[in-house]
Amino acid sequence: MLETACWRIQPDESVPIRPVPIQMEGCGDFKACLTDPYPVPEGEEPPADDLPLPCRTWSLWRQTDPVALFNGKVAPGVPDYTVAYANNMFVFENEDNMKAFMKDPKKYLKAPPKMPKEFRMLILGPRGMGMHT
Numbered sequence: 001m002l003e004t005a006c007w008r009i010q011p012d013e014s015v016p017i018r019p020v021p022i023q024m025e026g027c028g029d030f031k032a033c034l035t036d037p038y039p040v041p042e043g044e045e046p047p048a049d050d051l052p053l054p055c056r057t058w059s060l061w062r063q064t065d066p067v068a069l070f071n072g073k074v075a076p077g078v079p080d081y082t083v084a085y086a087n088n089m090f091v092f093e094n095e096d097n098m099k100a101f102m103k104d105p106k107k108y109l110k111a112p113p114k115m116p117k118e119f120r121m122l123i124l125g126p127r128g129m130g131m132h133t
Helices: 002-009 030-035 066-070 095-103 105-109
Strands: 022-024 078-085 088-092
Touching (some): 030 088, 066 088, 066 095, 088 095, 095 105
Antiparallel strands (some): 078 088
């Protein structure tokens, strides 16, 4: 009985102890970023096809570059620069931002996303909709 209990509570060796950023290569679009399997490191065998994909979702930043937002700029991410970190997907404007995030992801995730103070937005619509400002 003790052996059974120890076997059931043993840690899963395939899951890293702490989250590690993984660059997703070849994502053609945003949907593929969530559904494509993780890249297999060189020298390792790919997992069996019958295993379920890990549950991945967009981060709180959605398709906005967290590094650019950290630096006070709102920039949309590109699917070519995608990183999986702690089962969340992050997209970046350029390769430099992606590499900066992969070097130290916690630096950019300390605070929840917020718009910079100098951000301005203009919304236009048809006349007579009732909005004046």
